[in-house]
Amino acid sequence: MLMTGATPVIELEGAAFGYEDRTIVSDLDLTVRRGEVVAVLGPNGSGKSTLVKGLLGLSELHAGSARVLGHEVGSPGARAGIGYVPQRHTLASAVRATAAEIVTMGRTVRTPWWAPWRIRDAAGRDLVHESLSVVGLADLATHDVATLSGGQQRRVLIARALASRADVFLMDEPTAGVDRGHQAVLVAVMRRLVERGATLIIVTHELDALAEIVTRTIVVRGGGIRQDCAPGELAAGEEAHTHHSGEEAPPPSTVPTTIITSTGGHR
Numbered sequence: 684m685l686m687t688g689a690t691p692v693i694e695l696e697g698a699a700f701g702y703e704d705r706t707i708v709s710d711l712d713l714t715v716r717r718g719e720v721v722a723v724l725g726p727n728g729s730g731k732s733t734l735v736k737g738l739l740g741l742s743e744l745h746a747g748s749a750r751v752l753g754h755e756v757g758s759p760g761a762r763a764g765i766g767y768v769p770q771r772h773t774l775a776s777a778v779r780a781t782a783a784e785i786v787t788m789g790r791t792v793r794t795p796w797w798a799p800w801r802i803r804d805a806a807g808r809d810l811v812h813e814s815l816s817v818v819g820l821a822d823l824a825t826h827d828v829a830t831l832s833g834g835q836q837r838r839v840l841i842a843r844a845l846a847s848r849a850d851v852f853l854m855d856e857p858t859a860g861v862d863r864g865h866q867a868v869l870v871a872v873m874r875r876l877v878e879r880g881a882t883l884i885i886v887t888h889e890l891d892a893l894a895e896i897v898t899r900t901i902v903v904r905g906g907g908i909r910q911d912c913a914p915g916e917l918a919a920g921e922e923a924h925t926h927h928s929g930e931e932a933p934p935p936s937t938v939p940t941t942i943i944t945s946t947g948g949h950r
């Protein structure tokens with residue numbers, strides 16, 4: 684059973700997030716404690732990503748207060764503790780990069796600006812390799828990400844978040860476009876992270892894929908949080924915002940057991 688601790692890692696009090704003069708979500712009161720796995724549900728355009736981006740400082744705090752790991756959102760202290768899997772896989776950009784280089788960027792967040800060469804040390808390389816292995820992409824480490832499929836690119840982004848060794852993982856639709864077999868791998872990875880003290884906030888339309896790890900569901904609709912409950916207590920109708928995930932595919936023969944030896948302890 685997953686244990687949740689008492690330490691609040693996310694604290695929103697009357698918070699509102701938006702862009703320039705447009706507030707998207709408001710009156711947010713939310714305390715998430717260490718070890719919780721929170722699924723953020725709601726219809727398209729309701730503000731789920733805006734809420735997650737608010738925790739990263741990527742959307743603006745229009746009212747109230749918002750802290751991550753005790754730091755104001757957007758501050759270096761808050762950002763350093765967060766691993767982020769963005770919604771869209773925009774990896775196939777004009778900048779050519781291999782899968783391993785993208786994952787290395789996650790590690791760089793933890794690398795002191797005055798010592799960027801440290802990523803070249805053996806431990807850093809091992810971590811990048813380990814993160815790619817965990818999501819089943821070790822063989823594609825040296826491939827240009829532009830040549831990878833959408834689902835593979837999404838797994839590269841997850842490996843990048845893993846390499847950051849964050850305490851809080853904000854994942855925006857991490858299972859979208861990922862086949863059933865690899866979804867099972869990702870869920871196993873998430874479980875390991877939580878067992879090691881991480882907290883997960885997961886925006887999803889695929890609650891069924893994550894059902895075995897989610898401990899709490901919040902529903903964002905009409906500009907605010909309309910439900911905050913255990914998954915089994917979700918009001919009838921709210922599951923309409925979720926759908927059953929992906930194509931049937933055989934599960935991988937082995938679920939990787941080596942991952943990220945701890946969270947938070949290796950800077």
Ligand SMILES: Nc1ncnc2c1ncn2[C@@H]1O[C@H](COP(=O)(O)OP(=O)(O)OP(=O)(O)O)[C@@H](O)[C@H]1O
Nearest residue numbers: 702705707725726727728729730731732733734770
């Ligand atoms: N960078 C931005 N600047 C201005 N408005 C934005 C920006 N990003 C999102 N919005 C607006 O904020 C609203 C909420 O969008 P958001 O992406 O947070 O919804 P969502 O619940 O995550 O949707 P989906 O389920 O489709 O991913 C939308 O009306 C959208 O147009």
